Amino acid sequence: MNYSQRRLPLMFRWPRIDQHILNLIYPAVCPVCQQLSSSWKYSPLCQDCWKDITRMPTRCCSACGLPIPAYYHQGDTTADGDRDTILCYDCSQLEKIYISIRSAALYQHEGTLRAALLAFKHGRNLSLVKPLTLLLSEQFRETMALRADELVVPVPLHWSRFLYRGFNQSYLLAKALTKMLPLRLVNDALIRIRRTPPQAGNVKQRRKNVANAFKVKIKKRIKAKNILLIDDVMTTGATLTECAKVLKAAGSAEVRAFTIARVIPSGLYE
Numbered sequence: 001m002n003y004s005q006r007r008l009p010l011m012f013r014w015p016r017i018d019q020h021i022l023n024l025i026y027p028a029v030c031p032v033c034q035q036l037s038s039s040w041k042y043s044p045l046c047q048d049c050w051k052d053i054t055r056m057p058t059r060c061c062s063a064c065g066l067p068i069p070a071y072y073h074q075g076d077t078t079a080d081g082d083r084d085t086i087l088c089y090d091c092s093q094l095e096k097i098y099i100s101i102r103s104a105a106l107y108q109h110e111g112t113l114r115a116a117l118l119a120f121k122h123g124r125n126l127s128l129v130k131p132l133t134l135l136l137s138e139q140f141r142e143t144m145a146l147r148a149d150e151l152v153v154p155v156p157l158h159w160s161r162f163l164y165r166g167f168n169q170s171y172l173l174a175k176a177l178t179k180m181l182p183l184r185l186v187n188d189a190l191i192r193i194r195r196t197p198p199q200a201g202n203v204k205q206r207r208k209n210v211a212n213a214f215k216v217k218i219k220k221r222i223k224a225k226n227i228l229l230i231d232d233v234m235t236t237g238a239t240l241t242e243c244a245k246v247l248k249a250a251g252s253a254e255v256r257a258f259t260i261a262r263v264i265p266s267g268l269y270e
């Protein structure tokens, strides 16, 4: 006889309804502002913090995801179906574009999203996976065309960093995203073979920092497949570009990336 949870009467299926009921009895404390969160949808974030996150605009560079104001015309503009391909100045100067990166929201210093991501990653508050993935999936639907055949690949951590932290934040987000969108997760295709110091410096230094840090472990998993890389924060795109180069060299088709947050260089367009 199968005693799996699916067969138990409703009253015993507590893990499925816990979030809603527990939140009514013991409202979660928002890890960003310490208010009580009355929302079950994006708990433990409170409504104020959820609304305070600055979503990325839809008009962004097709390669690096930098927001591009309507008045700014630079680089090539070609028709790509009914979506225009727009490139920012830096990307229009590149010889080859390996990846198309988009992000859900803006990473602002002193901002709500930064505080939530720090509480998740460094404070190990795993209850934040739910609202962060909700943000990811909502903005994904808004800005990216869904490709059913695409494989979701989280940016891997080096094993030593994984042991230290106890989890890979990109894996948790990617896994939760595949439960919200009809996409398939492949976790063991790409590995990080070299421990890299925390990313700092300009694009050139960051690219050097991550060079040869990744390897495709199981080539047949990604051969001729479209890939969607998932990461938490995109700063210069050096890590994601390096992952895309390695994946393409191993035979994958198109590589896109989606991150929760994106850092925008200060003073841009001012």
Ligand SMILES: [Zn+2]
Pocket (backbone or CB within 6 Å): 030, 031, 032, 033, 034, 035, 045, 046, 047, 048, 049, 050
């Ligand atoms: Zn809050």
Ligand SMILES: [Zn+2]
Pocket (backbone or CB within 6 Å): 061, 062, 063, 064, 065, 066, 087, 088, 089, 090, 091, 092
């Ligand atoms: Zn760009």
